[in-house]
Amino acid sequence: MSAIELRDASVRLGDQLALEAVRVDLDARRIAVIGSNGSGKSTFARLVGGLVGASSGSVRVEGLDPIKQASALRRRVGFVFSNPDAQILMPTVAEDAAFSLRAERLPRAEVADRVRSALLDVGLGALADRSAHELSGGQKQLLALCGALIRRPSLLIADEPTAFLDARNSRMIADRLFADADRRLLLVTHDLALAARCDVALLFIDGRLDEVGDPLQVIDRYEASLSC
Numbered sequence: 001m002s003a004i005e006l007r008d009a010s011v012r013l014g015d016q017l018a019l020e021a022v023r024v025d026l027d028a029r030r031i032a033v034i035g036s037n038g039s040g041k042s043t044f045a046r047l048v049g050g051l052v053g054a055s056s057g058s059v060r061v062e063g064l065d066p067i068k069q070a071s072a073l074r075r076r077v078g079f080v081f082s083n084p085d086a087q088i089l090m091p092t093v094a095e096d097a098a099f100s101l102r103a104e105r106l107p108r109a110e111v112a113d114r115v116r117s118a119l120l121d122v123g124l125g126a127l128a129d130r131s132a133h134e135l136s137g138g139q140k141q142l143l144a145l146c147g148a149l150i151r152r153p154s155l156l157i158a159d160e161p162t163a164f165l166d167a168r169n170s171r172m173i174a175d176r177l178f179a180d181a182d183r184r185l186l187l188v189t190h191d192l193a194l195a196a197r198c199d200v201a202l203l204f205i206d207g208r209l210d211e212v213g214d215p216l217q218v219i220d221r222y223e224a225s226l227s228c
């Protein structure tokens with residue numbers, strides 16, 4: 001069984017068929033998802049992460065049904081989205097990072113240790129006591145990423161994590177996303193250079209999975225589809 005397995009999975013949102021009969025097996029460690037606005041990328045990411053259910057067909061992620069076994073999947077999956085403001089919930093940087101561990105009911109000292117090392121990992125070690133809402137956009141996104149990584153997910157789902165960032169912060173986030181050798185990354189992005197750094201890419205066109213394969217070839221196909 002593959003790590004991510006979809007069998008004719010469709011998602012209907014209102015009267016819109018956001019994804020249509022997606023069939024794919026994914027075992028690559030770094031998976032890029034590309035395609036035009038409204039092509040179904042976020043819906044695919046949400047489907048894999050269990051945030052939306054399949055209207056028909058089936059989905060398995062690490063052997064789990066993302067809806068029926070939602071709590072087991074939630075322990076393994078971390079999310080990062082485009083807008084870091086929406087992901088920051090606590091007053092200080094350290095408190096916000098710690099908040100992500102609340103469900104794990106760890107001893108206080110262990111939480112403090114995990115927070116310290118997770119903040120160091122994303123380059124926010126010196127800002128632990130700062131107000132989270134006063135961080136720059138890039139720093140907020142690093143904090144959001146820290147909140148996802150501190151739970152040590154085996155799958156990180158990042159939906160346009162660099163969308164609002166400048167070149168320096170995009171690079172910093174990308175380097176963190178790609179850093180861990182053990183974790184699987186599902187990266188939705190319009191940044192084709194970032195997609196090219198992945199092991200495999202998926203191209204969505206109008207809710208259908210058009211191509212899966214080597215990122216450079218899939219990017220070529222995407223670019224060709226734009227000039228049609």
Ligand SMILES: Nc1ncnc2c1ncn2[C@@H]1O[C@H](COP(=O)(O)OP(=O)(O)OP(=O)(O)O)[C@@H](O)[C@H]1O
Pocket residue numbers: 013014015016017018035036037038039040041042043044
């Ligand atoms: N909550 C919703 N209700 C109805 N239709 C929706 C909803 N969310 C998304 N859609 C529709 O589903 C389709 C796929 O949307 P999705 O957000 O997956 O696209 P996307 O590829 O992530 O686009 P973008 O690059 O703009 O983020 C679009 O046609 C969109 O209008």
Ligand SMILES: [Mg+2]
Pocket residue numbers: 041042043159
């Ligand atoms: Mg999207």
